[in-house]
Amino acid sequence: MSQAALSYVHPTPDSPWGTYLSQVDRVAPYLGHLARWIETLKRPKRALIVDIPIELDNGSVAHFEGFRVQHNLSRGPGKGGVRYHPDVTLEEVMALSAWMTVKTAAVNLPYGGAKGGIRIDPKQYSRKEIERVTRRYTSEIGIIIGPQQDIPAPDVNTNGQIMAWMMDTYSMNVGGTATGVVTGKPIHLGGSLGRVKSTGRGVFVTGREAARRLGMNLEGARVAVQGFGNVGSAAAELFAQSGSKVVAVQDHTGTIVNEQGLDVAALTAWVKENGGVAGFAGSERMADEEFWDVRCDILVPAALEGVVTAERAQRITAKLVLEGANGPTVPSADDILADRGVLVVPDVICNAGGVTVSYFEWVQDFSSFFWTEEEINVRLDKIMVDALCKIWDTADKHKITLRTATFAVACERILTAREERGLYP
Numbered sequence: 004m005s006q007a008a009l010s011y012v013h014p015t016p017d018s019p020w021g022t023y024l025s026q027v028d029r030v031a032p033y034l035g036h037l038a039r040w041i042e043t044l045k046r047p048k049r050a051l052i053v054d055i056p057i058e059l060d061n062g063s064v065a066h067f068e069g070f071r072v073q074h075n076l077s078r079g080p081g082k083g084g085v086r087y088h089p090d091v092t093l094e095e096v097m098a099l100s101a102w103m104t105v106k107t108a109a110v111n112l113p114y115g116g117a118k119g120g121i122r123i124d125p126k127q128y129s130r131k132e133i134e135r136v137t138r139r140y141t142s143e144i145g146i147i148i149g150p151q152q153d154i155p156a157p158d159v160n161t162n163g164q165i166m167a168w169m170m171d172t173y174s175m176n177v178g179g180t181a182t183g184v185v186t187g188k189p190i191h192l193g194g195s196l197g198r199v200k201s202t203g204r205g206v207f208v209t210g211r212e213a214a215r216r217l218g219m220n221l222e223g224a225r226v227a228v229q230g231f232g233n234v235g236s237a238a239a240e241l242f243a244q245s246g247s248k249v250v251a252v253q254d255h256t257g258t259i260v261n262e263q264g265l266d267v268a269a270l271t272a273w274v275k276e277n278g279g280v281a282g283f284a285g286s287e288r289m290a291d292e293e294f295w296d297v298r299c300d301i302l303v304p305a306a307l308e309g310v311v312t313a314e315r316a317q318r319i320t321a322k323l324v325l326e327g328a329n330g331p332t333v334p335s336a337d338d339i340l341a342d343r344g345v346l347v348v349p350d351v352i353c354n355a356g357g358v359t360v361s362y363f364e365w366v367q368d369f370s371s372f373f374w375t376e377e378e379i380n381v382r383l384d385k386i387m388v389d390a391l392c393k394i395w396d397t398a399d400k401h402k403i404t405l406r407t408a409t410f411a412v413a414c415e416r417i418l419t420a421r422e423e424r425g426l427y428p
Protein backbone atom coordinates (compact mmCIF):
# COMPACT_ATOMS: atom_id res chain seq x y z
CA MET A 4 0.00 0.00 0.00
CA SER A 5 1.42 3.41 -0.92
CA GLN A 6 1.98 5.76 1.99
CA ALA A 7 0.65 9.29 2.39
CA ALA A 8 3.16 12.06 1.65
CA LEU A 9 4.61 13.88 4.65
CA SER A 10 2.35 16.73 5.76
CA TYR A 11 5.09 19.09 6.87
CA VAL A 12 7.00 19.59 3.60
CA HIS A 13 5.78 20.41 0.10
CA PRO A 14 8.50 19.29 -2.31
CA THR A 15 8.48 20.08 -6.03
CA PRO A 16 10.24 17.89 -8.64
CA ASP A 17 13.39 20.07 -8.54
CA SER A 18 13.44 21.04 -4.85
CA PRO A 19 16.00 19.24 -2.65
CA TRP A 20 13.58 16.78 -1.03
CA GLY A 21 11.75 16.29 -4.34
CA THR A 22 15.09 15.55 -6.02
CA TYR A 23 16.00 13.05 -3.30
CA LEU A 24 12.61 11.27 -3.49
CA SER A 25 12.99 10.88 -7.24
CA GLN A 26 16.48 9.40 -6.73
CA VAL A 27 15.03 6.88 -4.26
CA ASP A 28 12.23 5.92 -6.66
CA ARG A 29 14.82 5.21 -9.35
CA VAL A 30 16.70 2.72 -7.19
CA ALA A 31 13.67 0.64 -6.16
CA PRO A 32 13.86 -1.85 -9.09
CA TYR A 33 17.41 -2.83 -8.06
CA LEU A 34 16.72 -3.62 -4.40
CA GLY A 35 15.07 -7.04 -4.73
CA HIS A 36 13.22 -8.12 -1.59
CA LEU A 37 14.64 -5.14 0.35
CA ALA A 38 12.33 -2.86 -1.66
CA ARG A 39 9.63 -3.61 0.90
CA TRP A 40 11.53 -1.36 3.33
CA ILE A 41 11.92 1.54 0.91
CA GLU A 42 9.40 3.79 2.68
CA THR A 43 11.97 3.98 5.52
CA LEU A 44 14.12 6.08 3.21
CA LYS A 45 11.31 8.47 2.33
CA ARG A 46 10.80 9.91 5.79
CA PRO A 47 13.33 11.21 8.32
CA LYS A 48 13.52 9.32 11.57
CA ARG A 49 13.60 12.53 13.60
CA ALA A 50 13.47 16.27 12.85
CA LEU A 51 14.10 18.88 15.51
CA ILE A 52 13.25 22.57 14.99
CA VAL A 53 14.70 24.96 17.54
CA ASP A 54 14.39 28.65 18.34
CA ILE A 55 17.73 30.39 18.84
CA PRO A 56 17.36 33.70 20.69
CA ILE A 57 20.52 35.73 21.21
CA GLU A 58 21.44 39.20 22.37
CA LEU A 59 23.04 41.19 19.53
CA ASP A 60 26.03 43.45 20.10
CA ASN A 61 23.71 46.49 20.06
CA GLY A 62 21.66 45.10 22.96
CA SER A 63 18.60 44.02 20.94
CA VAL A 64 17.35 40.44 20.82
CA ALA A 65 17.25 38.40 17.60
CA HIS A 66 15.70 34.98 16.97
CA PHE A 67 16.94 32.45 14.41
CA GLU A 68 15.44 29.18 13.18
CA GLY A 69 17.63 26.12 13.67
CA PHE A 70 17.23 22.53 12.52
CA ARG A 71 18.80 19.13 13.14
CA VAL A 72 17.40 16.23 11.16
CA GLN A 73 18.38 12.60 11.71
CA HIS A 74 17.27 10.90 8.55
CA ASN A 75 18.32 7.33 9.31
CA LEU A 76 20.19 5.65 12.17
CA SER A 77 20.04 2.01 11.06
CA ARG A 78 23.81 1.69 10.49
CA GLY A 79 25.06 3.81 13.39
CA PRO A 80 24.97 7.31 14.89
CA GLY A 81 23.80 10.22 12.77
CA LYS A 82 26.56 12.06 10.91
CA GLY A 83 26.52 15.25 8.88
CA GLY A 84 27.39 18.90 8.75
CA VAL A 85 25.77 22.10 9.96
CA ARG A 86 25.01 24.85 7.44
CA TYR A 87 24.63 28.58 8.19
CA HIS A 88 22.76 30.22 5.31
CA PRO A 89 19.81 32.62 5.01
CA ASP A 90 17.93 30.20 2.70
CA VAL A 91 18.14 27.12 4.97
CA THR A 92 14.76 25.38 5.36
CA LEU A 93 13.55 22.21 7.04
CA GLU A 94 13.02 20.66 3.61
CA GLU A 95 16.59 21.41 2.55
CA VAL A 96 18.04 20.00 5.77
CA MET A 97 15.89 16.87 5.35
CA ALA A 98 17.34 16.29 1.89
CA LEU A 99 20.89 16.98 3.04
CA SER A 100 20.44 14.52 5.92
CA ALA A 101 19.07 11.87 3.57
CA TRP A 102 22.02 12.28 1.20
CA MET A 103 24.26 11.75 4.27
CA THR A 104 22.53 8.40 4.93
CA VAL A 105 23.26 7.30 1.37
CA LYS A 106 26.80 8.73 1.40
CA THR A 107 27.98 7.11 4.63
CA ALA A 108 26.63 3.77 3.40
CA ALA A 109 28.20 4.22 -0.06
CA VAL A 110 31.67 4.38 1.53
CA ASN A 111 30.62 1.84 4.19
CA LEU A 112 31.19 3.99 7.28
CA PRO A 113 29.38 2.85 10.46
CA TYR A 114 27.02 5.83 10.47
CA GLY A 115 23.53 6.87 9.61
CA GLY A 116 22.73 10.25 8.12
CA ALA A 117 21.95 13.61 9.73
CA LYS A 118 22.33 17.30 8.96
CA GLY A 119 21.76 20.62 10.66
CA GLY A 120 21.29 24.20 9.70
CA ILE A 121 20.55 27.69 10.91
CA ARG A 122 18.65 30.23 8.84
CA ILE A 123 21.15 33.05 9.14
CA ASP A 124 23.48 35.08 6.93
CA PRO A 125 26.66 34.86 9.03
CA LYS A 126 28.29 37.70 7.07
CA GLN A 127 25.84 40.12 8.72
CA TYR A 128 26.90 39.27 12.27
CA SER A 129 30.00 39.76 14.42
CA ARG A 130 32.20 36.91 15.59
CA LYS A 131 30.76 37.24 19.11
CA GLU A 132 27.20 37.08 17.76
CA ILE A 133 28.02 33.96 15.72
CA GLU A 134 29.56 32.40 18.82
CA ARG A 135 26.35 33.08 20.80
CA VAL A 136 24.19 31.64 17.99
CA THR A 137 26.40 28.55 17.79
CA ARG A 138 26.41 27.93 21.54
CA ARG A 139 22.64 28.38 21.87
CA TYR A 140 22.00 26.12 18.87
CA THR A 141 24.30 23.44 20.31
CA SER A 142 22.51 23.54 23.67
CA GLU A 143 19.12 23.30 21.96
CA ILE A 144 20.06 20.29 19.83
CA GLY A 145 22.03 18.81 22.76
CA ILE A 146 19.08 16.52 23.50
CA ILE A 147 19.72 14.52 20.32
CA ILE A 148 23.46 14.87 19.53
CA GLY A 149 26.41 13.11 21.18
CA PRO A 150 29.47 11.02 20.28
CA GLN A 151 27.29 7.89 20.08
CA GLN A 152 24.07 9.58 18.91
CA ASP A 153 24.76 12.13 16.20
CA ILE A 154 28.01 13.89 15.31
CA PRO A 155 27.84 17.27 13.52
CA ALA A 156 30.63 18.67 11.30
CA PRO A 157 31.25 21.71 9.06
CA ASP A 158 29.23 22.51 5.94
CA VAL A 159 28.52 25.78 4.09
CA ASN A 160 29.67 28.82 6.12
CA THR A 161 30.79 26.77 9.13
CA ASN A 162 34.36 25.84 10.03
CA GLY A 163 36.77 24.57 12.68
CA GLN A 164 36.12 27.53 15.02
CA ILE A 165 32.38 26.84 15.01
CA MET A 166 33.06 23.15 15.69
CA ALA A 167 35.29 24.18 18.62
CA TRP A 168 32.44 26.24 20.12
CA MET A 169 30.02 23.34 19.57
CA MET A 170 32.40 20.89 21.24
CA ASP A 171 32.98 23.27 24.16
CA THR A 172 29.26 23.97 24.70
CA TYR A 173 28.31 20.30 24.58
CA SER A 174 31.21 19.46 26.93
CA MET A 175 30.14 22.15 29.42
CA ASN A 176 26.60 20.80 29.41
CA VAL A 177 27.61 17.16 30.00
CA GLY A 178 30.35 18.04 32.49
CA GLY A 179 33.43 16.65 30.73
CA THR A 180 35.39 17.13 27.52
CA ALA A 181 33.66 15.23 24.73
CA THR A 182 35.84 15.72 21.66
CA GLY A 183 33.96 13.02 19.72
CA VAL A 184 30.70 15.02 19.61
CA VAL A 185 31.75 16.94 16.48
CA THR A 186 34.35 16.51 13.75
CA GLY A 187 36.18 19.07 11.67
CA LYS A 188 37.63 20.56 14.87
CA PRO A 189 40.92 22.48 15.09
CA ILE A 190 43.90 20.08 15.28
CA HIS A 191 44.85 20.82 18.90
CA LEU A 192 41.25 20.15 20.05
CA GLY A 193 41.15 16.61 18.69
CA GLY A 194 40.79 17.50 15.03
CA SER A 195 42.33 15.37 12.31
CA LEU A 196 45.11 16.26 9.95
CA GLY A 197 43.78 16.36 6.41
CA ARG A 198 40.11 17.05 7.32
CA VAL A 199 40.00 20.60 5.96
CA LYS A 200 40.98 19.54 2.44
CA SER A 201 39.49 16.04 2.55
CA THR A 202 36.23 16.75 0.71
CA GLY A 203 38.07 18.46 -2.14
CA ARG A 204 40.64 15.65 -2.11
CA GLY A 205 37.86 13.07 -2.44
CA VAL A 206 36.38 15.02 -5.36
CA PHE A 207 39.80 14.95 -7.01
CA VAL A 208 40.35 11.22 -6.32
CA THR A 209 36.99 10.19 -7.77
CA GLY A 210 37.59 12.59 -10.68
CA ARG A 211 41.03 11.11 -11.33
CA GLU A 212 39.57 7.58 -11.37
CA ALA A 213 36.63 8.52 -13.57
CA ALA A 214 38.94 10.38 -16.00
CA ARG A 215 41.23 7.35 -16.19
CA ARG A 216 38.29 5.11 -17.08
CA LEU A 217 37.09 7.62 -19.68
CA GLY A 218 40.59 7.80 -21.19
CA MET A 219 40.81 11.52 -20.32
CA ASN A 220 44.26 12.90 -19.51
CA LEU A 221 44.24 15.25 -16.49
CA GLU A 222 47.37 16.95 -17.80
CA GLY A 223 46.03 19.91 -19.76
CA ALA A 224 42.36 19.09 -19.01
CA ARG A 225 40.19 22.22 -18.69
CA VAL A 226 38.38 22.46 -15.36
CA ALA A 227 35.56 24.85 -14.33
CA VAL A 228 34.65 25.13 -10.64
CA GLN A 229 31.54 26.66 -9.06
CA GLY A 230 32.13 27.50 -5.38
CA PHE A 231 35.60 28.33 -4.13
CA GLY A 232 35.13 27.55 -0.45
CA ASN A 233 36.35 24.56 1.49
CA VAL A 234 35.44 22.02 -1.21
CA GLY A 235 35.93 23.89 -4.48
CA SER A 236 39.29 25.47 -3.60
CA ALA A 237 40.85 22.20 -2.39
CA ALA A 238 39.63 20.30 -5.47
CA ALA A 239 40.88 23.08 -7.79
CA GLU A 240 44.29 23.02 -6.09
CA LEU A 241 44.71 19.27 -6.65
CA PHE A 242 43.61 19.48 -10.29
CA ALA A 243 46.06 22.34 -10.86
CA GLN A 244 48.84 20.30 -9.21
CA SER A 245 48.06 17.46 -11.65
CA GLY A 246 48.62 19.72 -14.63
CA SER A 247 44.96 20.55 -15.35
CA LYS A 248 44.01 24.11 -16.26
CA VAL A 249 41.40 25.66 -13.97
CA VAL A 250 39.90 27.99 -16.58
CA ALA A 251 36.83 29.35 -14.74
CA VAL A 252 35.73 29.82 -11.14
CA GLN A 253 32.43 31.16 -9.87
CA ASP A 254 31.45 32.08 -6.33
CA HIS A 255 28.87 34.35 -4.67
CA THR A 256 30.94 37.43 -5.65
CA GLY A 257 31.13 36.68 -9.38
CA THR A 258 32.65 34.58 -12.18
CA ILE A 259 36.27 34.80 -13.35
CA VAL A 260 38.04 33.18 -16.30
CA ASN A 261 41.54 32.73 -17.66
CA GLU A 262 41.99 30.70 -20.85
CA GLN A 263 45.59 29.84 -19.87
CA GLY A 264 44.49 28.57 -16.43
CA LEU A 265 44.07 30.53 -13.21
CA ASP A 266 46.88 30.58 -10.64
CA VAL A 267 44.94 28.57 -8.03
CA ALA A 268 47.39 29.16 -5.15
CA ALA A 269 47.30 32.92 -5.74
CA LEU A 270 43.49 32.83 -6.08
CA THR A 271 43.20 30.97 -2.77
CA ALA A 272 45.29 33.64 -1.04
CA TRP A 273 43.18 36.38 -2.70
CA VAL A 274 39.88 34.81 -1.54
CA LYS A 275 41.20 34.46 2.01
CA GLU A 276 42.07 38.15 2.03
CA ASN A 277 39.05 39.52 0.10
CA GLY A 278 36.20 37.09 0.80
CA GLY A 279 35.56 36.12 -2.84
CA VAL A 280 37.00 35.63 -6.31
CA ALA A 281 35.82 38.98 -7.75
CA GLY A 282 38.66 41.33 -8.59
CA PHE A 283 41.38 38.67 -8.79
CA ALA A 284 44.18 40.19 -10.87
CA GLY A 285 45.06 37.15 -13.01
CA SER A 286 41.58 36.86 -14.52
CA GLU A 287 38.78 38.45 -16.52
CA ARG A 288 35.24 38.90 -15.25
CA MET A 289 32.42 37.02 -16.98
CA ALA A 290 28.60 37.26 -16.64
CA ASP A 291 27.48 34.64 -14.11
CA GLU A 292 25.13 32.76 -16.43
CA GLU A 293 27.91 32.32 -19.02
CA PHE A 294 29.75 30.08 -16.57
CA TRP A 295 27.59 27.18 -17.79
CA ASP A 296 28.80 27.67 -21.39
CA VAL A 297 32.52 27.74 -20.57
CA ARG A 298 34.49 25.29 -22.74
CA CYS A 299 35.79 22.66 -20.32
CA ASP A 300 36.43 18.93 -19.91
CA ILE A 301 35.56 18.72 -16.21
CA LEU A 302 32.88 20.70 -14.36
CA VAL A 303 32.88 20.79 -10.56
CA PRO A 304 29.72 22.28 -9.01
CA ALA A 305 30.86 22.86 -5.40
CA ALA A 306 28.42 25.46 -4.05
CA LEU A 307 24.69 24.83 -3.53
CA GLU A 308 21.80 22.58 -4.63
CA GLY A 309 19.73 22.73 -7.78
CA VAL A 310 22.15 24.72 -9.96
CA VAL A 311 22.41 22.20 -12.81
CA THR A 312 18.95 22.73 -14.29
CA ALA A 313 17.54 21.04 -17.39
CA GLU A 314 18.26 24.17 -19.42
CA ARG A 315 21.89 24.41 -18.26
CA ALA A 316 22.40 20.67 -18.74
CA GLN A 317 21.86 21.19 -22.49
CA ARG A 318 24.66 23.77 -22.57
CA ILE A 319 27.34 22.16 -20.41
CA THR A 320 30.38 21.28 -22.56
CA ALA A 321 32.18 19.07 -19.98
CA LYS A 322 32.44 15.31 -20.47
CA LEU A 323 32.74 14.76 -16.74
CA VAL A 324 30.76 16.42 -13.92
CA LEU A 325 32.11 15.98 -10.39
CA GLU A 326 29.49 16.86 -7.77
CA GLY A 327 31.44 18.50 -4.95
CA ALA A 328 28.21 20.11 -3.73
CA ASN A 329 25.28 18.16 -2.34
CA GLY A 330 22.32 17.94 -4.70
CA PRO A 331 23.57 20.27 -7.47
CA THR A 332 21.79 18.39 -10.30
CA VAL A 333 18.00 18.20 -10.58
CA PRO A 334 16.52 14.90 -11.90
CA SER A 335 15.50 16.27 -15.32
CA ALA A 336 19.05 17.58 -15.83
CA ASP A 337 20.46 14.20 -14.77
CA ASP A 338 18.51 12.56 -17.61
CA ILE A 339 19.69 15.14 -20.15
CA LEU A 340 23.34 14.73 -19.13
CA ALA A 341 23.03 10.93 -19.34
CA ASP A 342 21.44 11.17 -22.82
CA ARG A 343 24.25 13.49 -23.93
CA GLY A 344 26.89 11.02 -22.70
CA VAL A 345 28.17 13.30 -19.93
CA LEU A 346 29.40 11.24 -16.99
CA VAL A 347 28.21 12.51 -13.60
CA VAL A 348 30.04 11.32 -10.48
CA PRO A 349 27.25 11.94 -7.97
CA ASP A 350 27.57 13.85 -4.69
CA VAL A 351 26.87 10.74 -2.58
CA ILE A 352 30.23 9.29 -3.59
CA CYS A 353 32.10 12.27 -5.09
CA ASN A 354 32.09 14.42 -1.94
CA ALA A 355 32.28 11.54 0.57
CA GLY A 356 35.95 12.33 1.33
CA GLY A 357 34.94 14.82 4.02
CA VAL A 358 32.79 12.46 6.04
CA THR A 359 35.40 9.71 5.58
CA VAL A 360 38.10 11.81 7.25
CA SER A 361 35.51 12.91 9.83
CA TYR A 362 35.16 9.21 10.62
CA PHE A 363 38.95 8.98 10.96
CA GLU A 364 38.81 11.97 13.33
CA TRP A 365 36.09 10.36 15.47
CA VAL A 366 38.08 7.11 15.67
CA GLN A 367 41.25 9.03 16.60
CA ASP A 368 39.35 10.95 19.30
CA PHE A 369 38.10 7.71 20.88
CA SER A 370 41.55 6.13 20.91
CA SER A 371 43.35 9.43 21.70
CA PHE A 372 45.96 8.31 19.18
CA PHE A 373 46.52 10.51 16.16
CA TRP A 374 47.61 9.54 12.66
CA THR A 375 49.94 11.30 10.24
CA GLU A 376 48.51 13.24 7.32
CA GLU A 377 50.08 10.75 4.94
CA GLU A 378 48.30 7.83 6.65
CA ILE A 379 45.04 9.71 6.43
CA ASN A 380 45.40 10.59 2.75
CA VAL A 381 46.45 7.05 1.80
CA ARG A 382 43.47 5.52 3.65
CA LEU A 383 41.11 8.11 2.17
CA ASP A 384 42.35 7.39 -1.35
CA LYS A 385 41.83 3.65 -0.90
CA ILE A 386 38.31 3.97 0.53
CA MET A 387 37.24 6.33 -2.25
CA VAL A 388 38.74 4.24 -5.06
CA ASP A 389 37.36 0.94 -3.72
CA ALA A 390 33.90 2.45 -3.27
CA LEU A 391 33.88 3.97 -6.75
CA CYS A 392 35.03 0.66 -8.23
CA LYS A 393 32.12 -1.24 -6.66
CA ILE A 394 29.68 1.45 -7.80
CA TRP A 395 31.10 1.40 -11.33
CA ASP A 396 30.69 -2.40 -11.52
CA THR A 397 27.09 -2.06 -10.33
CA ALA A 398 26.40 0.61 -12.95
CA ASP A 399 27.88 -1.62 -15.68
CA LYS A 400 25.95 -4.67 -14.49
CA HIS A 401 22.52 -2.96 -14.54
CA LYS A 402 23.28 -0.37 -17.26
CA ILE A 403 22.35 2.46 -14.91
CA THR A 404 23.88 5.83 -14.04
CA LEU A 405 26.55 6.14 -11.35
CA ARG A 406 23.97 7.94 -9.20
CA THR A 407 21.45 5.12 -9.27
CA ALA A 408 24.31 2.62 -8.83
CA THR A 409 25.55 4.49 -5.74
CA PHE A 410 22.02 4.47 -4.32
CA ALA A 411 21.77 0.73 -5.11
CA VAL A 412 24.99 -0.12 -3.25
CA ALA A 413 24.16 2.17 -0.34
CA CYS A 414 20.46 1.36 0.01
CA GLU A 415 21.18 -2.36 0.04
CA ARG A 416 23.44 -1.78 3.06
CA ILE A 417 20.99 0.55 4.81
CA LEU A 418 17.93 -1.63 4.28
CA THR A 419 19.78 -4.83 5.17
CA ALA A 420 20.67 -3.20 8.50
CA ARG A 421 17.06 -2.07 8.85
CA GLU A 422 15.81 -5.59 8.20
CA GLU A 423 18.34 -7.26 10.51
CA ARG A 424 17.57 -4.87 13.37
CA GLY A 425 13.88 -5.67 12.94
CA LEU A 426 10.79 -3.84 14.12
CA TYR A 427 9.82 -3.54 17.76
CA PRO A 428 6.66 -5.65 18.08
Ligand SMILES: NC(=O)C1=CN([C@@H]2O[C@H](COP(=O)(O)OP(=O)(O)OC[C@H]3O[C@@H](n4cnc5c(N)ncnc54)[C@H](O)[C@@H]3O)[C@@H](O)[C@H]2O)C=CC1
Nearest residue numbers: 158159160202230231232233234254255306328329354357
Ligand atom coordinates in the same frame (compact mmCIF):
# COMPACT_ATOMS: atom_id res chain seq x y z
N1 LIG B 1 32.65 21.14 3.91
C1 LIG B 1 32.55 19.85 3.70
O1 LIG B 1 33.32 19.05 4.25
C2 LIG B 1 31.54 19.31 2.74
C3 LIG B 1 30.76 20.13 1.95
N2 LIG B 1 29.95 19.57 1.01
C4 LIG B 1 29.13 20.41 0.15
O2 LIG B 1 29.96 21.21 -0.69
C5 LIG B 1 29.29 22.43 -1.00
C6 LIG B 1 30.19 23.59 -0.62
O3 LIG B 1 30.49 23.49 0.78
P1 LIG B 1 31.76 24.20 1.43
O4 LIG B 1 32.83 24.34 0.42
O5 LIG B 1 32.01 23.51 2.69
O6 LIG B 1 31.15 25.63 1.78
P2 LIG B 1 31.92 27.00 1.94
O7 LIG B 1 31.05 27.83 2.78
O8 LIG B 1 33.32 26.79 2.37
O9 LIG B 1 31.95 27.57 0.44
C7 LIG B 1 30.79 27.77 -0.29
C8 LIG B 1 31.18 28.35 -1.63
O10 LIG B 1 30.01 28.48 -2.44
C9 LIG B 1 29.97 29.79 -2.99
N3 LIG B 1 28.61 30.21 -3.28
C10 LIG B 1 27.62 30.48 -2.40
N4 LIG B 1 26.52 30.88 -3.06
C11 LIG B 1 26.83 30.86 -4.37
C12 LIG B 1 26.12 31.17 -5.55
N5 LIG B 1 24.85 31.59 -5.50
N6 LIG B 1 26.75 31.02 -6.74
C13 LIG B 1 28.02 30.60 -6.80
N7 LIG B 1 28.75 30.29 -5.71
C14 LIG B 1 28.16 30.42 -4.52
C15 LIG B 1 30.61 30.65 -1.92
O11 LIG B 1 31.03 31.89 -2.45
C16 LIG B 1 31.77 29.76 -1.51
O12 LIG B 1 32.85 29.90 -2.41
C17 LIG B 1 27.95 22.38 -0.26
O13 LIG B 1 26.98 21.82 -1.13
C18 LIG B 1 28.23 21.40 0.87
O14 LIG B 1 27.07 20.79 1.36
C19 LIG B 1 29.88 18.24 0.82
C20 LIG B 1 30.62 17.39 1.58
C21 LIG B 1 31.42 17.86 2.67
Ligand SMILES: O=C(O)CCC(=O)C(=O)O
Nearest residue numbers: 083084156158357358361
Ligand atom coordinates in the same frame (compact mmCIF):
# COMPACT_ATOMS: atom_id res chain seq x y z
O1 LIG C 1 32.10 15.44 7.84
C1 LIG C 1 30.95 15.14 8.08
O2 LIG C 1 30.59 14.54 9.04
C2 LIG C 1 29.83 15.52 7.14
C3 LIG C 1 30.19 16.40 5.99
C4 LIG C 1 28.93 16.77 5.27
O3 LIG C 1 28.10 17.48 5.80
C5 LIG C 1 28.67 16.25 3.94
O4 LIG C 1 29.33 15.29 3.52
O5 LIG C 1 27.78 16.77 3.26
